[in-house]
Amino acid sequence: MGAAKDKMDSLGRVLGGFGRQLGLEKQEGHLFPWAPVCLAVGIGLYFGLRAEPAVWVLALCGAGAAAGLWSARREGPGPRAIRVAVALGLAGVALAGARAHLVAEPVLGFRYYGPVEGRVVGIDRSASDAVRLTLDRVRLDDVASSRTPHRVRISLHGEQRWIEPSPGMVVILTGHLAGPSGPAEPGGFDFRRHAWFQRLGAVGYTRTPVLVLEPDAGGVPVFAARQALSARVRAALPGETGAFAAAILTGDRSAIGAGTRDALRETNLAHLLAISGLHMGLLAGVVFGGLRMLFLLPRRIALTWPVKKIAAVGALAAAAGYLALSGGNVATERAFVMAAVALGAVLCDRRALTLRSVAIAALIVLITTPEALTGPGFQMSFAATTALVAAFGVLREARVSDHVPRWLRPVLAVVVSSAVAGAATAPVAMAHFNQVSHYGLLANLLAVPLMGTLVMPAGVAAMALMPLGLDGLGFAVMGWGLGAILTIAHGVAALPGAVGQVPQPPGPVLPLIAAGALFVVLWQGRVRALGLAPVALALGLWVGAERPALLVSDTGKLVGTMTDEGRALSRQRGEGFVAGIWLENDGDGAGQEQAAARWPETGTPWVEVQLAGRRIAHLRGKRAAAAFPGCDGEDLVVLDTEPSAGWRCEIASPALLRQTGALAYYHDKYGGLRRVSVRDVSGIRLWNGARPALWPWPVPRRLAARAQ
Structure with a gap:
């Protein structure tokens, strides 16, 4: 017993020393922002599973989360933090699973x-x-x-x-x-x-x-009100300017043309279309400032009423109405929660913008819609907000503004905010959209001030004057500002080399970048620099990412093989959506016709190519299948119809592809090809055919069947 106790004491001293090296004692009072991170880890774990967990497993995770949070009250600071972290992870699994079951509806299983x-x-x-x-x-x-x-x-x-x-x-x-x-x-x-x-x-x-x-x-009263307001805005401001105005006031993007969307995306100005923190903050700020000035005019009211708090309540009501009218996507929900926390801080005489308010917003979004974690909207929105709050917190502590002339401070704020937000969202945008805007900072420096000083104040004024029938005055000013922003977007997008293409990163890249960046921002002490290690690892994985040597669509109607010039596609037209995704994920700016020209001519009703010593043939239609002489050995034949002959080779037919999904082939270390299917990566989940199970995977099928 004495020897065991000595070993435990030694282990405790080692862990204590390790904790001191990490600076655990400095984290007291700074742990709350880690709560949404732990919750997100559990949600990410649920979505990363290859098999749908049994219902009772989800219930067990929920019970474990509740028990962990309850028992953590009696622990010391260190053990309490660990218990809460584990409990929140379990809660994330349970919340995501419960949400997946609650939204279950029939899916059409045939054409x-x-x-x-x-x-x-x-x-x-x-x-x-x-x-x-x-x-x-x-x-x-x-x-x-x-x-x-x-x-x-x-x-x-x-x-x-x-x-x-x-x-x-x-x-x-x-x-x-x-x-x-x-x-x-x-x-x-x-x-x-x-x-x-x-x-x-x-x-x-x-x-x-x-x-x-x-x-x-x-x-659908809210949707009807949104469409009615959108129609009124577009009547006052025709063309793309009116469509842009309707998008930022009501969230209705149905009238925006593809050319405008592309120009805004290529210049990193697409965030102006989303009703996010910029719009919500400007709206709440304009209403707050306007109401405060209005109540300060009568001297008696200014001296006896809590004018600042009344203005905060009015701004909160305006923000809530804006949220309801806009349809409430993830960015808007996050922006509203942030605005509500900031205005609530005004009511309580507290500081408004902190990492705690960002954490509260993230917790609310993740609890109500756990699936938002996997989307670019959530990732970009919270990446930008967290980086901005952290960066301006550092600048405030360093008292940088004291050394900058007063007239230059707004310019510096715009430059810093654009640069920080752009850097924070760039990896997410590149990973999801496979492109990078080389002049995005320039476009934001020119456009964002117009949005803040002209467009949004004019939009608020137009909404306030609408009951009097004088909204045309505000919309006219708003139109001037939006017209200038569209001119900037199209002009910058037309610059040579405005857009660069990047390949799709491997799966671990974004989680590693997020983990490292969050450690740098949230951890206290010099040891936070260790967060740069996973970021560097992620960038190394991205640079060395291997794209598939061969891709087969889930219908068998398109095949793409990698060549020295880029991916060669087996057809010039048809399956354009899939072809576009493949080329984007390759970081290839070519179109489908250009990619199809890379495929060698065969002079036969089918097309084929040699890859890793294997013959790859793509047969489209029954005529090509009938003319095909057959295959054997290591050949791979892809068809969009079922084969009628008994060929002795690997065959990718519609019947197989319905089970596996799209296929990817990679070069292996033996010089051959290694096949990976969508089913191998995605597994069997509720959304792709799994039925809710009562028993988890380790239980043998016969025992589970008897128990059911």
């Missing part, structure tokens, strides 16, 4: 063509610039209600001159529908998971006119 009836609850535009309708209360011909998706989204092609879709309208059309598709390649963006949490069970298109069954079925 449908026929009548589609539903109520309009969303209007936006697709990547091809077509108007899209999101419908609920869906009815499909000969499809039982238990199998009918809760929502469907349909792109309108062809001439649609009969109606102007409006909120609450019940429409009928003849359309093509299918369940949401999976990733275009293993490890790529999983639209099927994204659609699951939107309760979107089918997507498709129609080329026939949409007909009205009922002009207004009601039930």
